[in-house]
Amino acid sequence: MNTQRKNMTAILMVAVLAFLGILTETSLNVTFPEMMKDFKVSLDTIQWTTTGYLLAIAILMISSSYLNKRFTARAIFLFASGSFLIGSLLCLFSSNFEIMLLGRIISSCGAGLATPLMFNLVTELMPREKIGFYMGLAGLVLAMAPSLGPSFGGIIAYYFNWRVIFSISSVLAIIVILIGLRVVGKYHEVSHPSFDWVRYIVISLFMVDFTLMINHLSSGFDLQFFLYLVFAILSMGLFIHLSKNSQKTLINLAIFKDAAFVYAMLAFFLIQFINIGVSFV
Incomplete structure (x- = not known):
């Protein structure tokens, strides 16, 4: 695999991880009634699977500039994809709301780290004259996920069970990790800035x-x-x-x-x- 194709694949794998992170968030909204019955909780409680998830992503993204300097892209990618996979499996096999919420917060590391990493890789790996084009594609990936999420969740809820969402995301996360291990590398020297x-x-x-x-x-x-x-x-x-x-x-x-x-x-x-x-x- 030549360098350009390898770099493109690396960005694609990170983009897929970011896409999955947003897709699972928006697809869960339409499964709340079923989840409320399974966990015997109210809407005010079950909505924290989304609210807590997004809040954790926002808090994590604040540190993205520091993390990009302190760690390699490969290290960030592996931690993000591994966290997303572990969190998805916890949600898949959760027996109560508390485990479900814990799984969602762990999963948030996937989207919280993958989204800024995707844009960082575009600026680092793509030719300067094409950065705008690839930034637009990266933005399109993030825009499609919330658009497809409700339909995806509705189909899953109608024909199957809400846990199938995490079955699919877990399988895709494993594929992303396996491919990412081959293509995502170290693109800059790490530094050790003092974190506030x-x-x-x-x-x-x-x-x-x-x-x-x-x-x-x-x-x-x-x-x-x-x-x-x-x-x-x-x-x-x-x-x-x-x-x-x-x-x-x-x-x-x-x-x-x-x-x-x-x-x-x-x-x-x-x-x-x-x-x-x-x-x-």
Whole structure:
């Protein structure tokens, strides 16, 4: 296999892993009624298989810049694909909601690491004049998954059982690992930057608290909601304060001074918010 074909296959395997991560998330939405009966839990509880999964992905993605410098693409790929496989198997054989949720959180490492890795590989391996084209293809992969997810989940739920979703994803994950072992390599020298654990913990706590606050809206604007709100404001304020003086690797807030970046980010956030929200409904 020549170098160009090997690099293309490496990107494809990472893209398939990212695709599977999003596909399982959106396909589960239509299986909630069946899962609620199996685990004997309410909708507010079972939806955490999606909410907790996406929250874990978001928290993990924050560290993607550091991980890309600290580890090789091969190491990240193997950890991501292995975690996705283990998590999928836990979900497949889960006997209660707690094991199911644990499996989903472990699986989140797959999508949480594979998605930024896919874009990193495009910028590292593809010719500069073709980066835009391949970035578009990578974006198309991520856009197709939530579009196909509800239909895929509906077909599985109608003809089979929700566990078949994880049977299929586990088999595909094994295929991805076997091929990836041959093609995904080391593309840059690793470094050992100092990771800002304090800011990482603070922003993670903010994201968990903010998610709990939004989920609590179904219970109204009571004392607990305002406690969540106060903690969210304080934690975000602390994160911004710490970021002003930190030289360690995490998030460079200076990028938010670029108006084009901010508007593009808000547009993407709203599109994803509407897409996933409507998909859930």
